[in-house]
Amino acid sequence: QKEVEQNSGPLSVPEGAIASLNCTYSDRGSQSFFWYRQYSGKSPELIMSIYSNGDKEDGRFTAQLNKASQYVSLLIRDSQPSDSATYLCAVNKGSGAGSYQLTFGKGTKLSVIP
Amino acid sequence: DAGVTQSPTHLIKTRGQQVTLRCSPKSGHDTVSWYQQALGQGPQFIFQYYEEEERQRGNFPDRFSGHQFPNYSSELNVNALLLGDSALYLCASSSTSGGLYEQYFGPGTRLTVT
Numbered sequence: 588q589k590e591v592e593q594n595s596g597p598l599s600v601p602e603g604a605i606a607s608l609n610c611t612y613s614d615r616g617s618q619s620f621f622w623y624r625q626y627s628g629k630s631p632e633l634i635m636s637i638y639s640n641g642d643k644e645d646g647r648f649t650a651q652l653n654k655a656s657q658y659v660s661l662l663i664r665d666s667q668p669s670d671s672a673t674y675l676c677a678v679n680k681g682s683g684a685g686s687y688q689l690t691f692g693k694g695t696k697l698s699v700i701p
Numbered sequence: 702d703a704g705v706t707q708s709p710t711h712l713i714k715t716r717g718q719q720v721t722l723r724c725s726p727k728s729g730h731d732t733v734s735w736y737q738q739a740l741g742q743g744p745q746f747i748f749q750y751y752e753e754e755e756r757q758r759g760n761f762p763d764r765f766s767g768h769q770f771p772n773y774s775s776e777l778n779v780n781a782l783l784l785g786d787s788a789l790y791l792c793a794s795s796s797t798s799g800g801l802y803e804q805y806f807g808p809g810t811r812l813t814v815t
Contacts, residue, residue, distance in 0.1 A: 630808050630809045
């Protein structure tokens with residue numbers, strides 16, 4: 588089982604719809620969770636971080652964390668064509684071996700259709 | 702507020718050669734991590750530097766080495782280049798204060814080995 592898994596997509600949504608991106612992780616001791624957006628040919632950009640169970644909202648973005656299910660999601664409301672990118676889920680273990688590194692999924696490619 | 706900077710932007714090297722990549726962290730950050738991102742994959746952790754020492758290392762061979770300077774900037778060195786080393790090399794900076802583990806990426810260096 589891979590440490591961080593994401594559906595590679597592509598995920599296509601119409602403009603104005605809600606895009607839902609999902610991520611599961613294998614290390615139950617993971618403490619910190621991040622979503623990065625990566626446009627083609629560019630570097631990853633941090634858009635959301637979440638550390639405790641529940642929802643965290645920032646503008647059109649909502650991150651959801653369920654540690655019992657080892658599941659993190661990102662919702663993008665009112666999706667815009669400019670949201671078309673690859674979204675990377677990253678996990679930090681928080682303690683012990685490997686505690687300083689981020690472990691990434693392969694990313695989900697999102698396409699917002701005008 | 703200057704973000705993370707990396708140089709050079711692009712680099713073409715021949716198999717067997719050596720390469721040095723450079724990174725300056727975001728203002729106020731004291732920790733630098735290096736990642737390798739192959740096409741279609743998420744970034745993979747190479748190592749992290751803090752207080753001029755390698756604090757953690759990922760699953761990369763000894764051909765990959767680094768250094769951190771007193772001003773927190775960092776170098777990544779790769780010896781005996783292989784074709785498989787062709788990738789986007791990302792530097793990420795973070796701060797040890799706050800314990801949030803948020804890492805911010807620079808624009809990356811695209812290395813091509815021929």
